[in-house]
Amino acid sequence: MKAIDLRSDTVTQPTEGMRKVMAAAAVGDDVFQDDPTVKKLEDKLAEMSGKADALFVPSGTMSNLVALLSHCQRGEEYIVGQGYHTYLYEAGGAPVLGSVIPQTLPVEKDGTLDLDKVASVIKVDDVHFARSKLLCLENTHNGKVISLEYMQKAYDFAKSKGLSVHLDGARAFNAITELNCELSDLAQHADSVSICLSKGLGAPVGSVLCADKEIIQWARRWRKMVGGGMRQSGVLAAAGIYALDEHVQRLAIDHANAKVLAERLLGIPQLSINKDLVQTNMLFVKTDMETATSLANHLKQHNIIIIPSETMRWVMHLDVSSSDVKFVSEKVKEFFA
Numbered sequence: 001m002k003a004i005d006l007r008s009d010t011v012t013q014p015t016e017g018m019r020k021v022m023a024a025a026a027v028g029d030d031v032f033q034d035d036p037t038v039k040k041l042e043d044k045l046a047e048m049s050g051k052a053d054a055l056f057v058p059s060g061t062m063s064n065l066v067a068l069l070s071h072c073q074r075g076e077e078y079i080v081g082q083g084y085h086t087y088l089y090e091a092g093g094a095p096v097l098g099s100v101i102p103q104t105l106p107v108e109k110d111g112t113l114d115l116d117k118v119a120s121v122i123k124v125d126d127v128h129f130a131r132s133k134l135l136c137l138e139n140t141h142n143g144k145v146i147s148l149e150y151m152q153k154a155y156d157f158a159k160s161k162g163l164s165v166h167l168d169g170a171r172a173f174n175a176i177t178e179l180n181c182e183l184s185d186l187a188q189h190a191d192s193v194s195i196c197l198s199k200g201l202g203a204p205v206g207s208v209l210c211a212d213k214e215i216i217q218w219a220r221r222w223r224k225m226v227g228g229g230m231r232q233s234g235v236l237a238a239a240g241i242y243a244l245d246e247h248v249q250r251l252a253i254d255h256a257n258a259k260v261l262a263e264r265l266l267g268i269p270q271l272s273i274n275k276d277l278v279q280t281n282m283l284f285v286k287t288d289m290e291t292a293t294s295l296a297n298h299l300k301q302h303n304i305i306i307i308p309s310e311t312m313r314w315v316m317h318l319d320v321s322s323s324d325v326k327f328v329s330e331k332v333k334e335f336f337a
């Protein structure tokens with residue numbers, strides 16, 4: 001019996017079709033920039049995002065790191081939400097490896113940064129201060145979609161203050177699925193955008209940074225420095241191309257599944273779910289730690305995997321079908337019955 005793993009959308013297995021194109025991929029040495037399949041993936045995402053260039057990297061963390069290091073020099077700062085991945089979940093990479101200073105702000109309920117608060121932390125040019133250089137946004141954030149109106153407002157605001165904008169679009173395709181727009185409609189409101197192929201898109205490895213030629217040239221150098229220059233990586237890029245061709249349309253299924261699961265669990269008094277926050281492929285389920293732990297144990301017996309916590313994140317993906325969702329809701333109800 002296959003497990004229903006709700007811990008993350010990173011747990012997907014490469015499909016048969018994906019494994020086939022990986023096995024058949026034409027490859028070269030990408031550090032010499034002669035891997036045709038990597039080039040094809042980079043060209044494809046550059047075009048989709050409306051940027052001049054793109055760079056394939058091993059992970060979203062490395063993509064964000066090389067982006068931050070390419071935008072900011074030593075002693076310059078990036079303004080970032082304190083719950084955003086680029087601050088909280090990247091082991092302090094930008095300050096540790098690049099001497100780039102994070103200026104954090106609380107993230108608003110809708111996943112945005114309040115632009116008045118951003119304005120209040122931008123430093124004047126004075127020897128006492130780090131130089132404010134970059135505004136870092138995230139879309140989606142905790143499954144929440146940031147509107148194009150906000151993105152445009154934030155971008156225009158940043159430009160008016162002389163800041164560049166980096167968008168952590170690890171799940172940008174989930175965002176544009178809900179926004180019902182093209183990737184370029186979103187990416188136009190940032191100078192660089194990082195996209196994960198290994199989340200909802202279902203590739204085993206990889207992210208792509210999209211930006212202008214100068215930023216990508218810098219990013220390529222930083223990628224080499226941090227050990228991300230790969231050789232016959234066309235095998236991995238082929239999975240990414242396949243994911244972009246085959247797995248973007250189906251993201252809507254994950255979003256529908258998350259909504260259905262939330263609806264089915266709404267009547268359980270021990271669980272608290274804010275339906276309005278279920279906008280893409282995740283739902284957040286609140287309870288106490290003891291209940292979460294015994295619920296996780298119960299579900300484990302039925303091959304359903306969740307991480308117990310007071311606020312649990314249950315994530316839909318390629319390997320969770322709508323009948324799986326029905327099965328999960330039945331087992332959760334059974335536990336509380």
Ligand SMILES: *Cc1c(COP(=O)(O)O)cnc(C)c1O
Nearest residue numbers: 059060061062085138168170196
């Ligand atoms: C997963 C994720 C990343 C990083 O991706 P990895 O490939 O796991 O390093 C960056 N930003 C966000 C918002 C993510 O969810």
